Amino acid sequence: MNVLIIEDEKALAENMVSYLDHSGYHCEWVDNLNSAQEKIWSYSYDCIIVDITLPDGSGLDVIQRLKTMKSKSGIIIVSAKNSTEDKIAGLDIGADDYITKPFDLSELNARIKSVIRRRSFDAQNEITFQEITIFPYDHLVTISGKPLNLTKKEFDLLLYFVSNKSRVITKESIAEHLWGDDMDMADSFDFIYSHLKNLRKKIEEIGGNDYIQTVYGIGYKFIKE
Amino acid sequence: MKLVNIANRNYIITLILVFVVGSIVGYFVLKSIVNKEFNEKLFAEKDQLIYELHTFEELKANYYLNIGDKIQLDEVDRDPDITPILSDTVMYDKFEKKKLPFRTLTFSDKFQGKFYLVRITKSLMSNNDLMKGITEIMVIVVLLLSLSLIVVNRFLSKKIWSPFHQILSDLNEFKISKPVPLSTIDTTVDEFRELQNALNSMIDKSIRDYQNLKEYTENTSHEIQTPLAIIRNKSEMLLQEPLSKKQLTEIGKIYEASGRLSRLKEGLSILTKIDNEQFVDAEFIHLKKFIKKKLSNVEELVGIKNLTVTTKFLANPILELNNDLAYILITNLLSNAIKHNVENGEIKITVKSSELLFENTGLDLKIPTEELFDRFKRSGKNIESIGLGLSLVKRITDYYHMQISYSYSNQWHVIKIQY
Numbered sequence: 001m002n003v004l005i006i007e008d009e010k011a012l013a014e015n016m017v018s019y020l021d022h023s024g025y026h027c028e029w030v031d032n033l034n035s036a037q038e039k040i041w042s043y044s045y046d047c048i049i050v051d052i053t054l055p056d057g058s059g060l061d062v063i064q065r066l067k068t069m070k071s072k073s074g075i076i077i078v079s080a081k082n083s084t085e086d087k088i089a090g091l092d093i094g095a096d097d098y099i100t101k102p103f104d105l106s107e108l109n110a111r112i113k114s115v116i117r118r119r120s121f122d123a124q125n126e127i128t129f130q131e132i133t134i135f136p137y138d139h140l141v142t143i144s145g146k147p148l149n150l151t152k153k154e155f156d157l158l159l160y161f162v163s164n165k166s167r168v169i170t171k172e173s174i175a176e177h178l179w180g181d182d183m184d185m186a187d188s189f190d191f192i193y194s195h196l197k198n199l200r201k202k203i204e205e206i207g208g209n210d211y212i213q214t215v216y217g218i219g220y221k222f223i224k225e
Numbered sequence: 226m227k228l229v230n231i232a233n234r235n236y237i238i239t240l241i242l243v244f245v246v247g248s249i250v251g252y253f254v255l256k257s258i259v260n261k262e263f264n265e266k267l268f269a270e271k272d273q274l275i276y277e278l279h280t281f282e283e284l285k286a287n288y289y290l291n292i293g294d295k296i297q298l299d300e301v302d303r304d305p306d307i308t309p310i311l312s313d314t315v316m317y318d319k320f321e322k323k324k325l326p327f328r329t330l331t332f333s334d335k336f337q338g339k340f341y342l343v344r345i346t347k348s349l350m351s352n353n354d355l356m357k358g359i360t361e362i363m364v365i366v367v368l369l370l371s372l373s374l375i376v377v378n379r380f381l382s383k384k385i386w387s388p389f390h391q392i393l394s395d396l397n398e399f400k401i402s403k404p405v406p407l408s409t410i411d412t413t414v415d416e417f418r419e420l421q422n423a424l425n426s427m428i429d430k431s432i433r434d435y436q437n438l439k440e441y442t443e444n445t446s447h448e449i450q451t452p453l454a455i456i457r458n459k460s461e462m463l464l465q466e467p468l469s470k471k472q473l474t475e476i477g478k479i480y481e482a483s484g485r486l487s488r489l490k491e492g493l494s495i496l497t498k499i500d501n502e503q504f505v506d507a508e509f510i511h512l513k514k515f516i517k518k519k520l521s522n523v524e525e526l527v528g529i530k531n532l533t534v535t536t537k538f539l540a541n542p543i544l545e546l547n548n549d550l551a552y553i554l555i556t557n558l559l560s561n562a563i564k565h566n567v568e569n570g571e572i573k574i575t576v577k578s579s580e581l582l583f584e585n586t587g588l589d590l591k592i593p594t595e596e597l598f599d600r601f602k603r604s605g606k607n608i609e610s611i612g613l614g615l616s617l618v619k620r621i622t623d624y625y626h627m628q629i630s631y632s633y634s635n636q637w638h639v640i641k642i643q644y
Contacts, residue, residue, distance in 0.1 A: 009451050015458035022465075080450060102454035102487050105461050153525070168464040170477070172484050182523050184488065185560040191529050218464060218477040 003112065004045045005029045006036045006062060007078065008055050016049065019105040020112070023164070033057040040066055045073045046119070047112050050095075052079040052086050060089055067094045074115035078103075104173035110163040129162045130224055131208055143208035153178055154199045157192075161212065161222035170219040196220070229382035236374050244367045248360070255359055259352050264311060267330040270294070270345050271309065278336050297344040304340050305333040318348065325350055388412040392421055402500055404432045439500065446494040453490065457483040492613035495553060499620050504547040512576055513538045519555050520574075527563060533571045540578035544644055546625060554621045557614040558583045558640060565638065581642040590633065597631050 003025045007013040010031065017027040028043075030036045033056045040048070040062065048066065050059035063075055076097045077090040087098045096115045099108060117125060117136055127134040131144040139155055141148040150158065160177050161169065174192050175183040200210050213221040274296060309332035318325040326349040333342050388410035395407045407428065410421055460480040464473060498504060520527075520534065527534055544551070562572045562585035570586035590597070598619035618640075622629040628643040 009455070011455040012451065012458060015455070015462055018462060019458075019465075080447070101450050102457045102483070105458055168461075170461065170464070170480060172481065173461075179526065181556070182526060182560075185523060185526050185556075185563050191525065215464075215473065216470065217474050218480075 001025045001047075001116065002043065002045045003027045004036070004039055004043075004048045004073075006031075006033075006049065006054065006059060007051045008032065008053075009051075015105060016108065019109065019167075022167075023109055025112070031055075033059070033061060036062050037065060040069070040071065040073075044071070046116050047074040047076065049076045049078060049108070049112070052077060052090070060086075060093065063090060063093050063095055072119060074112070074119045076108075076111055076115060104170065104176070106160070106164040106167060106169045106173050107177055109167075110160050110177065113163045127159070127162055129165060129222075130211070132158075132162065132203075132211075134159055134162060143203060143206050146206050148202060148206060148208075150199070150202065153195055154202070157195055157199060161220070164222070166221070166223045168215050168219055168221050172219075174219065227382075228386070229378055232382075233375050233378050236378065237371050240367065240371055240374065244363065248363045248367075251363070252356065252360065256356060259355055263328065263347070263349070263352055264330075267311070267328065267345060267347055268309070270347075271330055271332060271343070274343065274345065275334055278334065278341075294348070295344075295346040297346070299342040299344075301333070301340045301342050304335065305342055307331070307333050307342075313349070314346075316346070318350075321350070326353065385412075385414060388414065388417045389420070392417070392424065396424070399428070401431060401435045402502070404428065439497065442493065442497050443501075446490055446497060449490050450487075453483055453487045457487070489613065492617060495617060496613070496620055499550070499617075499624055504550050504624075507545045507547050510544050510546045510548070510551045511541065512544055512581065513541045515551060516555060516574060516576065519552075519559060523559060523563070527572070530563065530566055531569045532563065532566055533569075535571070535573050537573070537575045540576060542576065542578055542644070544625075550621050550624070554618055557618050561585075561614050561618075561640070562638075579643060581644070583640045583642075585638050586636055587638050588636075590638075594631055594633070598629070 001024065003020055005013055005016050005020075005027060007016065007029065008031045013029045013031065017029055020027045028039065028045075030039055031054075033054045036050075036054075036059075048062070050062050052059040059077065063077075066073060066075065074097075075095040076099060077086070077095045078099055078101060079086045079090075080101060090098060096118065097111050099111055114136070125135070125137060127136065133142045133145075135141070136159060139152075141150055141155065141158060156178055157174065160174065171189050171192055172183075175189065178192070178195075179185075196212060200212060204210055211222050211224060213223055215221055278298075309330055312329050312331065314327050314329060315324050316327050317323070318327075327346050328349055329344050329346045331342065331344050333340060335341070391408060391410055395405075399405065399407075407421060407425060410417060412418060457480060460476050460483065463476045464480065468476070516536070520536070546554075559572075562583050565587045566572065566585050567587055571584075572586075573582070573584040575582040575584070598615050619629060622642055625644070628641075630641050632639045632641075
């Protein structure tokens with residue numbers, strides 16, 4: 001899986017490259033519009049992450065170019081929070097998703113995975129982790145072939161975990177993933193805990209293993225021991 | 226009280242006082258002058274009479290020198306030897322046909338070998354009429370003066386003070402976010418020109434300061450974004466490292482703080498955007514639908530505290546608002562009602578045709594009511610809250626000229642918005 005990151009801030013790009021490399025992607029990074037145009041011309045990517053504000057122009061131009069090239073790449077826009085115009089413009093010309101700065105790498109990772117899944121309409125449209133198989137489009141989960149009955153939030157949570165397997169996921173990031181902007185309305189961390197408890201119970205009830213590890217005070221990690 | 230009325234009142238009071246005192250003094254002065262003249266005239270007549278009596282042979286009992294003047298000669302046996310006496314009497318006047326005041330000069334003289342007591346009686350009528358006339362003139366003058374003073378003052382206040390009123394209305398209209406320079410005034414009054422100059426330089430300075438501050442906020446808000454993202458992602462990366470529990474906890478705190486800072490930044494940048502009027506496009510918002518949708522999104526979060534939400538839609542108002550601002554408004558009101566609620570508490574949302582009520586149970590606030598809508602005011606221990614929510618609400622309601630008020634009674638917090 002090839003991912004192109006178009007981001008002018010070196011420190012940010014480094015983080016993305018490092019996190020995504022670790023998740024099994026092959027990442028390339030350019031820091032300006034010109035090199036980006038060159039790259040998309042020469043190579044094909046599964047997903048392209050575009051920062052809207054670049055030193056030599058707008059990231060929207062890259063999206064435009066990709067669309068005229070009829071590229072199959074998934075596109076995720078990165079932009080400042082609350083700049084609705086950018087968001088609408090980007091989605092209008094064919095971007096698949098939109099993420100605002102500052103974001104969690106785990107969230108970006110989950111978004112990339114989701115975008116790539118949506119782009120590739122092959123039969124392999126399922127995610128497997130040990131005995132757990134997730135069918136994202138049907139909102140189905142099976143444990144060793146047995147169906148697991150989950151609520152929407154539990155499903156989202158499990159998918160988020162599996163997308164970021166073996167990584168520490170902070171509780172803030174989970175809360176934001178599940179509730180978005182509303183996360184700070186209430187003590188949502190307590191709620192994550194109760195969702196997690198239910199998820200664990202349901203998986204164990206039909207013979208699955210508990211892969212959710214608590215990282216004390218910080219968050220959780222979905223990992224095979 | 227208006228300046229012109231204060232001036233008028235004082236002028237008129239002074240005018241009346243001066244005229245009353247002046248009239249009284251004038252009356253007595255005039256009276257004594259007239260009296261003196263009158264007496265002098267009487268004495269002059271006496272001298273004339275004596276001359277005539279001594280010069281001419283024929284004597285008459287009564288002489289009439291003037292109409293109304295009467296001379297009476299009484300023959301007496303011996304010399305009365307009196308100094309001339311003035312005395313006032315009231316007598317019947319046959320011309321005026323009523324009793325009138327008269328003044329009599331009595332003296333004695335000897336002519337043709339006989340002693341006479343002579344009385345010259347002169348009507349005081351003309352004297353009194355004069356006094357009356359003068360008093361009438363005085364009163365008329367006072368009235369005319371007062372009237373003209375009021376008129377002139379009103380006129381002056383309209384004409385001369387008009388630049389002042391112009392400046393005043395300009396100042397009332399003045400908004401620092403949308404500065405309009407004061408209109409140039411056409412006046413010869415130095416004070417007003419100075420006032421305008423002083424105000425202009427003050428306004429210029431305020432505008433500059435405001436612009437600087439605005440730019441600073443905008444820049445800070447924008448520039449802070451990237452370093453924040455870096456801190457957040459770097460700490461997230463560090464959390465993946467095989468570090469000790471203590472180290473991980475410390476990094477967790479950095480991560481958490483960066484999250485709070487970015488929420489704060491976001492709030493501030495919304496405030497700046499509202500100030501910069503960057504939320505211009507308005508659309509018709511069905512308040513009922515809008516609130517219902519928002520409520521369904523937060524159902525779970527409401528459930529955490531086991532809160533009961535009751536909604537009363539007594540009307541279905543359609544407001545013309547910017548969608549983002551409407552979202553921020555309702556989200557923050559709701560967030561406020563959830564966050565500052567108590568376990569098993571209640572939230573009541575009432576929508577009327579021109580009023581929106583958010584009521585929630587909760588503990589008494591530790592901050593004064595009037596400070597509630599200020600930035601960074603939060604009550605109690607809730608450090609997670611960034612303290613911008615209600616000031617955002619206030620700014621949005623101000624922006625749309627809605628009235629917002631807060632009250633607290635019996636453990637119920639009520640925020641009322643009138644649109």
